[in-house]
Amino acid sequence: MISINLFYKSSTSWTLLPAWARFFIDVGIAVVTHENISKRALVGLALPARAYAAPLVAFGVTMGKFASSSRDMEAARRFQQLCELKSNTPLLYRRNGKLIKVFFDGLEEMDGEMKLCLSTKGERYWITSRQALQVEFPAKEFSMLPTRPSQRVRDRPSQFLVSLFGIQTARAIVSQSSLDSLTIGSLYQLKEEIQDWPIAVRTETGFASGFLQEVTRVRRFSKRTQAYRSEIYHVYSKECENTGQEIPAVVIFDGGAGFSKWRDSWRQSDWVILFDQTETEFDVAVQAFNDEYIKSPVGDRELSWFLAPPAYIPTSMYQEARQ
Amino acid sequence: MKTFSIDEINKLYQFAKDCRIYKHLVHQAAFRGFCTAMRDLENSLGEQVEDPYWQGLLRELKHFRFIHYAAPVPINYRADELLRFLEDQKKDCQLFFPSFFPRLQGVIDHVSDLVAVPGNPLLEKILELMTPVDFLKTAILLKEAYLIPVVDEVLGSLLTLKQVELVNRHQLRGVQGYQKLFVIGPHYWFPDYSFRAPRAEEVHYIRYSWIADTWEVQPVFIRPSHSRNTNEGIPSLARVGDTAREGTGEDQEQAEIPEINWQRLSTKVMRATPDDRAQEIVPSRLYLLASNHAVFLEASEHARVLALDLETGGEDDDEEETQQIRRIPVAKLQPGIFLLLRTEGGGDYIVPIADKILGEDAAQLRQAQEQWKTRLRREVEKKELLDVCIALLDLGGSKHVSEINLRYWMSSKCIRPQDDRDFRAILKLVGLADKEAFYCDVTDRIESAHRRAGFYIRKLLIRQVATADLHEIHKKGYMEFELPGLDGGSLTAFRIEGISPTITSLSASRIGRPVPAREY
Numbered sequence: 001m002i003s004i005n006l007f008y009k010s011s012t013s014w015t016l017l018p019a020w021a022r023f024f025i026d027v028g029i030a031v032v033t034h035e036n037i038s039k040r041a042l043v044g045l046a047l048p049a050r051a052y053a054a055p056l057v058a059f060g061v062t063m064g065k066f067a068s069s070s071r072d073m074e075a076a077r078r079f080q081q082l083c084e085l086k087s088n089t090p091l092l093y094r095r096n097g098k099l100i101k102v103f104f105d106g107l108e109e110m111d112g113e114m115k116l117c118l119s120t121k122g123e124r125y126w127i128t129s130r131q132a133l134q135v136e137f138p139a140k141e142f143s144m145l146p147t148r149p150s151q152r153v154r155d156r157p158s159q160f161l162v163s164l165f166g167i168q169t170a171r172a173i174v175s176q177s178s179l180d181s182l183t184i185g186s187l188y189q190l191k192e193e194i195q196d197w198p199i200a201v202r203t204e205t206g207f208a209s210g211f212l213q214e215v216t217r218v219r220r221f222s223k224r225t226q227a228y229r230s231e232i233y234h235v236y237s238k239e240c241e242n243t244g245q246e247i248p249a250v251v252i253f254d255g256g257a258g259f260s261k262w263r264d265s266w267r268q269s270d271w272v273i274l275f276d277q278t279e280t281e282f283d284v285a286v287q288a289f290n291d292e293y294i295k296s297p298v299g300d301r302e303l304s305w306f307l308a309p310p311a312y313i314p315t316s317m318y319q320e321a322r323q
Numbered sequence: 324m325k326t327f328s329i330d331e332i333n334k335l336y337q338f339a340k341d342c343r344i345y346k347h348l349v350h351q352a353a354f355r356g357f358c359t360a361m362r363d364l365e366n367s368l369g370e371q372v373e374d375p376y377w378q379g380l381l382r383e384l385k386h387f388r389f390i391h392y393a394a395p396v397p398i399n400y401r402a403d404e405l406l407r408f409l410e411d412q413k414k415d416c417q418l419f420f421p422s423f424f425p426r427l428q429g430v431i432d433h434v435s436d437l438v439a440v441p442g443n444p445l446l447e448k449i450l451e452l453m454t455p456v457d458f459l460k461t462a463i464l465l466k467e468a469y470l471i472p473v474v475d476e477v478l479g480s481l482l483t484l485k486q487v488e489l490v491n492r493h494q495l496r497g498v499q500g501y502q503k504l505f506v507i508g509p510h511y512w513f514p515d516y517s518f519r520a521p522r523a524e525e526v527h528y529i530r531y532s533w534i535a536d537t538w539e540v541q542p543v544f545i546r547p548s549h550s551r552n553t554n555e556g557i558p559s560l561a562r563v564g565d566t567a568r569e570g571t572g573e574d575q576e577q578a579e580i581p582e583i584n585w586q587r588l589s590t591k592v593m594r595a596t597p598d599d600r601a602q603e604i605v606p607s608r609l610y611l612l613a614s615n616h617a618v619f620l621e622a623s624e625h626a627r628v629l630a631l632d633l634e635t636g637g638e639d640d641d642e643e644e645t646q647q648i649r650r651i652p653v654a655k656l657q658p659g660i661f662l663l664l665r666t667e668g669g670g671d672y673i674v675p676i677a678d679k680i681l682g683e684d685a686a687q688l689r690q691a692q693e694q695w696k697t698r699l700r701r702e703v704e705k706k707e708l709l710d711v712c713i714a715l716l717d718l719g720g721s722k723h724v725s726e727i728n729l730r731y732w733m734s735s736k737c738i739r740p741q742d743d744r745d746f747r748a749i750l751k752l753v754g755l756a757d758k759e760a761f762y763c764d765v766t767d768r769i770e771s772a773h774r775r776a777g778f779y780i781r782k783l784l785i786r787q788v789a790t791a792d793l794h795e796i797h798k799k800g801y802m803e804f805e806l807p808g809l810d811g812g813s814l815t816a817f818r819i820e821g822i823s824p825t826i827t828s829l830s831a832s833r834i835g836r837p838v839p840a841r842e843y
Binding site: 008010018020021044046047048049051052185186187188189192193197234235236255257275277278279280281282286289290293294301310311312313314315316 | 326327329330332333335336338339340495496498514515516519520521542543544545546634635636649657659660
């Protein structure tokens with residue numbers, strides 16, 4: 001298990017994150033690093049309050065993703081996903097500091113290798129499996145190309161990001177998009193915790209400070225051309241209806257209301273469900289979780305790789321076949 | 324809405340980790356005597372307990388007993404009032420239920436004893452458990468918010484307890500924390516989060532010794548018995564420090580919470596709301612609100628109400644579903660939700676603002692709107708609802724034509740049917756087909772004005788909620804909003820405390836008008 005020591009700004013100095021906060025980062029790391037192709041993990045946590053939990057889990061998911069999976073494997077998986085798209089599916093292609101609007105134009109075998117064909121105004125690009133992470137899904141689908149389909153991208157990794165991951169991974173984070181996690185919850189509160197809460201990592205010369213957003217790279221809080229690693233949907237938004245093409249590795253339900261409302265969707269992803277013990281929906285949502293738990297195969301009711309939760313955070317977990 | 328700092332949240336995890344829970348039993352012989360006599364009387368009544376005489380009498384007795392179980396008030400609090408009431412009931416008992424009179428007299432004797440008993444045993448226990456440094460960071464959790472003013476008065480008379488905060492269960496959902504929290508009554512009266520996610524370093528449950536409380540609490544999650552990840556899900560219970568004198572063989576009983584008398588509450592609200600016979604009759608349900616208010620809301624399938632969401636917050640976009648203030652179906656209402664109701668000016672809050680948007684055309688447009696509705700209502704009066712539905716289908720109505728929808732289209736809540744085919748069929752049926760373009764324009768303009776009015780109100784309210792103190796809203800159970808665009812208009816967000824199980828039909832004029840009313 002990778003370990004990360006994050007600090008937050010207390011009244012006077014940088015203070016190590018409390019144990020419960022570090023636990024949430026570890027939950028994110030654990031779930032994503034033990035990803036199983038055929039089975040998905042479901043982890044339910046009953047919290048005294050849900051503030052900060054979802055952003056820290058999302059942070060852990062992206063941390064874990066970069067610590068565990070090789071870029072090549074990730075690229076191969078993305079390539080496979082892109083291969084299954086219908087012709088003319090709108091996509092975005094990052095190339096030489098530009099983000100280009102393109103359409104998927106099928107597969108072609110060239111030099112004995114299968115390549116994705118992308119087309120835009122007057123140009124075609126052939127993408128190998130290793131280049132697949134440069135292709136991403138647009139936030140909103142488009143049916144026509146604008147006059148100038150490409151936009152220049154200028155995004156350099158911050159000192160905080162470099163201190164956390166090293167320069168190579170930090171560069172990959174700001175230049176490749178992937179939906180590591182999707183959080184379904186309360187937008188306003190999450191925005192403040194992700195964008196406005198100063199955190200830091202210790203360096204040889206002191207502290208490199210930043211915000212969770214630099215790692216979680218929530219798409220809705222980013223500029224259009226920036227690479228993303230996660231997304232947030234408001235619990236009552238129609239966006240939760242799961243109409244997008246990109247499947248998040250982990251779905252984080254920030255509160256029982258989101259779980260009650262959307263638990264029939266997103267069943268391809270691993271789930272972390274953060275039940276707030278004080279919320280109105282708590283009993284109903286936990287009952288729904290327990291009902292599903294009972295239906296799970298007995299042999300799947302334990303995740304041997306999962307970390308021991310603190311005694312004051314009731315936790316349950318199981319796994320089931322991905323849908 | 325204010326977000327919480329990491330230090331505030333850290334404190335809550337500290338409480339969850341380290342909180343110590345204690346149970347304390349209090350004994351008071353005279354009050355115990357009263358409770359036993361009361362229980363014996365009730366048990367002896369058998370089927371007679373259903374008689375209105377005994378129902379009324381027991382309601383008063385139970386209410387008195389509940390106040391003393393649930394609040395640290397002096398033992399003689401309201402005892403003289405109860406005594407007078409019981410004395411008044413004696414004659415009828417002697418006349419109609421002579422065999423039960425000795426038992427009633429027994430109860431009266433006990434109440435008479437209570438009048439003379441000094442002391443406040445629950446409060447004395449609290450004082451015993453407090454140290455001088457605790458006074459500023461102590462709270463008392465009460466079962467019912469309406470008991471807060473009563474206890475406030477008691478504490479106000481004691482200088483040392485003036486700083487002690489009285490809280491209801493809703494306030495324990497925020498980040499406010501205490502050194503000591505005293506909970507009056509058995510644990511099952513309170514939501515599980517009061518001990519699973521405590522907001523204090525120490526939680527002291529205090530109850531009378533004869534009230535049963537076994538503390539049988541289920542873990543949050545089901546888990547395999549051999550699981551490696553076995554935290555019990557009830558961490559605080561493992562640290563219960565039991566100072567209670569349990570197992571002494573005392574005869575125990577469950578603490579009943581007085582039921583809301585919906586019938587009496589309904590009568591009170593009916594008396595306080597206008598009965599305009601000219602308006603349509605609609606199915607409705609009664610809601611008990613915080614701050615001793617009650618309101619009838621339409622109970623039909625289409626009915627929606629404006630609610631304030633303090634849990635998930637809102638999104639800054641045009642999607643109504645994600646706004647902090649949004650209309651939700653009445654079927655989804657449940658206790659704890661905040662309802663937005665017009666408290667000044669009465670009735671609908673959208674119409675007056677929409678009329679301002681419509682300007683000088685408002686009256687004319689409303690009149691034209693009423694014309695086709697009145698004609699449609701007349702058609703329904705002449706024939707049956709089903710016959711009118713068949714006629715509408717024959718005239719090109721869509722699959723949406725049904726008796727439920729027809730009722731809704733006739734009502735003042737509906738501007739027009741959503742499907743143009745249905746509206747066209749209605750206009751044909753009521754003889755206004757030649758003016759279809761005119762009526763479509765009327766409804767379009769009204770609809771647009773209503774949408775803008777809703778948007779305006781929502782924006783205004785969200786701005787006021789953003790600066791509001793959540794702890795205070797949860798404490799009071801309501802929040803008042805001023806609407807500058809509406810002459811003398813104000814809206815209040817009331818927390819729902821109870822929902823009547825029955826639906827009654829009444830005039831639309833009584834709907835959505837909160838009135839002060841309390842029934843225990």
